[in-house]
Amino acid sequence: MEASGKLARDEKSSYLNRMNGWIDHYILQQPLLPQQQQQQQQKNRILKSRPFRLLVVVYILFSVLFTGTHISSWLFSTKDAWTYQRTYDALEPYSLVSDMSHGLKMSKLFSKGHYDALQYVQPFWQKASVIPDELDTTIITTTTPETWKDLVFLAKSWDGPISATLHVAKDASIKATIQAEYQSNPSLFKNVDLHLIETPTGIKQSVSVLVPLNVERNLARIYARSQHVCDMPLNTILVTDLRQTLLKHQTKYAALMKKGDMLVIPTFKHTSGQEIPVTKKELVGLVQGEKSLVLHDAHFESNKGPTDFETWKASDALYKVTGYTMDYEPIVIQSKTVQPWCSERFVDKRSACLLSSYLAGNDFYVLPSDFVIYKPTTANAAISDLDTVIEKRLYAKFYWEQCVYQGRQLDAMGLWNTAKSDHIRQQCSRVIQNWDQPNYSNTTHYPYPQTEPRFQQFADNSLNEEYTNPTYRSIGLDEREKRTYELVVCQQPLHARMCGFGEKDRRPIDPPPIVQLIVKQQGQDSPVDVQMLQIPFFVLHVTLWSDDRAEERNIISNPPKCTRVLMGSLVSSPSLLKNPEGEQGLYFAFPDLSIRTEGRYTLRFSLMKLANSDFQENAKSKIVAQVFSDPFTVYSAKKNPLSYQKHLLSKA
Incomplete structure (x- = not known):
């Protein structure tokens, strides 16, 4: 019995000695130079230690078992199991997005819209036959059966790509009528992409928090097929050849918009009469002479908005807007991808679409020769008084939120001490002065060291x-x-x-x-x-x-x-x-x-x-x-x- 036990121990010892010999042969190295011997001896002391060699043995055994398991699973499994799967590629048939309902996809794209309304969205319900150039400008807008004629007029005067959302009630006859006119009108079926939104409550209640107009703007923008977009209301008239101006200066304007800047189209409205000027000279005469037209910047007095009529009148080149405020909402041409998206928490707030971009350091440049005129008889979308009150209060809080967010973004990117932060310094000094200023009123119980605020230049001691x-x-x-x-x-x-x-x-x-x-x-x-x-x-x-x-x-x-x-x-x-x-x-x-x-x-x-x-x-x-x-x-x-x-x- 003792002899057999001794034989087993000798056999086990021989296996260990053989394995140690392999490790010494492949891992331990003898130094070539005498000065390297001391360093190599310290290294060999670690390599010869029992824990290290045990770790090597465990790793080898685990690798062999892991490889054998995979090889056996491949050999004895069905052929379908060999397919390499990725769940994040929506273009492949095996993507998890394919199993989502259409309403769920839309609600993930537009998180502030109501699921019951978004499930009836049909992108490219009618798709234009002409594919626009990437550097072209697509007009994005929203329409209803009541404003459908305005869209037809806009398509004829623009003669370029348009991405529009059509908000209708669930009525087959209305859709059939619009579809028939679309397919018979060349200016529509060549250039206009229609994205359908159906609501069961009818068109009178469609402008609400179920599908806010800011959601519709983002919907039209995301499906625009060019790199530049222009959010233009349907109650406007394109008087000048804006499309020709954009094509003429395409390289220059594209470079500006690629940086994040926006091109402003001056807007005018009638105070009396309905005369439509064709040139800038005629327009200036009607504004200053007959006073039947005024420069209209919403929320500002006539001719006194940030667009600045006096500067525009004398200008023959692009000029920068210097009097921006948070309520400024002009018609702009901008990049589809560079600019922030419209905040969807608002029912209809175009200024919220531009505030984030301006605070991020982007500028407004006014076109010197082109303009649009608001139609005197076309009413805007009906929004309830309650929604209007909520919009005003919410926008004030949104302004403070954007000051903090955009300011921290600039600081994180190392742009705080550059010209990129000039806008937020001017607009948000009251907000950012309180950053990193904890309340030290009771310093006895405050265990942390008191640090200087990061933006001391905005400290305001007016209350003290x-x-x-x-x-x-x-x-x-x-x-x-x-x-x-x-x-x-x-x-x-x-x-x-x-x-x-x-x-x-x-x-x-x-x-x-x-x-x-x-x-x-x-x-x-x-x-x-x-x-x-x-x-x-x-x-x-x-x-x-x-x-x-x-x-x-x-x-x-x-x-x-x-x-x-x-x-x-x-x-x-x-x-x-x-x-x-x-x-x-x-x-x-x-x-x-x-x-x-x-x-x-x-x-x-x-x-x-x-x-x-x-x-x-x-x-x-x-x-x-x-x-x-x-x-x-x-x-x-x-x-x-x-x-x-x-x-x-x-x-x-």
Whole structure:
């Protein structure tokens, strides 16, 4: 028994010695030069170690087993299993995209559209017979049965590629009529690609959040068959030979659009009459002489928009738009692939399609000789009043979002200190100044080192200024918009109990101060409709003053530190509320103000309007209007508490 065990051990030892000999032969090397011997000895010490050699043996065994498994699976499997599969190639029959429903594909392309509406989308329902050149410009637009005649007129005057979405109700007769006219009209079947969108609710409810117009714009753009696109409404008339201008300067304009810049087509509208000028000279005469036409930039006064009529009148070459604001939405020619896509969260907001591009550092260049004219009788798509209100509020938040996103993109790409960031510096200085500025108000409990903000050049200390001048204006004038801003304290503070220097027993001022903002157009008595105001850009700041309005009482100085006297939220944003008479207005409320020390005080409210067009580098916000509250008393807990409590009970 002992002999057999010894024989087995000798046999195992011989296998190990043989394997070690192979490793020594193929891995260990003898140095050729004497100075290399010491280095090689250290290396051989590692290679001769037992863990390393065990790892080599395990690797060899695993490789042999893995290779044998695959070879056996290939030999004994069916022929179909040999097919090399990729699940991301939609052009191949085995792609997973092939198993998706059409509605699911469309909802993934246009995430903000409703699935029930997108499942009826038919790209290239009618496809043009002429394939456009890649450097050509495709007009993208949206149409309905009511505006179908306008599309026919546009196709005839443009005589080039058009990508249009046709939004119809589920009615076979309507589709048959349009299809018959399409196939019989050469200007349509040669150049116009029609993408069908059917909704069961009918055309009157089609312009909604189910399929927003911005989704339709992206749909027409994604299926355009050239590198350049122009989003043109159907209620416009192409007066000049725009297509010939683009072909003449194709190389120059293509280079601009490849960089991300956009070409602006000036738009005009009638104030009286319906005369259509053919040349630029005739147009200027109608604008300046008869005044029957005006330069129309939506959301701006006639002839005073960023397109700048005076500059366009005297120009014979492309010029850059310098007065851009967030509401600017001209008709532009742009790259199909370089420009950001329209934000689909909006029902109909063309300015949202251009804001991202401008903040990314791209410019608008105005065509010097071409123009379009809005048709006087064609109405825009019907959008509900609720959608309009939501659009305005959402767009203000979208503007701030894009400032942060595009700014961080430029910073990540190393373009922050280049000319590419000039636009975002001018438009978004108020937003980007707060980047990387954590709240260090309580540095005792903040464990991390305090760092300087990355964009210190935008630091704005306007809210920290010491207001030592007791003069104020309850009514302020905005020279740019020709509006007056009036502050009215509609609920005065009456009294309060001091809260001391602890944080647990804070007693708010009673009743909480409420300030109303009244905005009027200069020269008019009635207030401006609050729905037309950019509500998120109004900010009201409150400070504490003596009852005679002569001294500011915000801080108690107790070297080496200073303590705030007025506690709570010192800044308020407006809310759209109704007064007891049911009238709607803008109100600022300060429900949690409290005061540390007793005495007689008054509150000063300062209104600031954070309009983006006012911001320049190193700029400070101006105070538009100010108003003081009536004096009120702050009592201690022991001084006259009974009358204070009785007043609260009687008020309750």
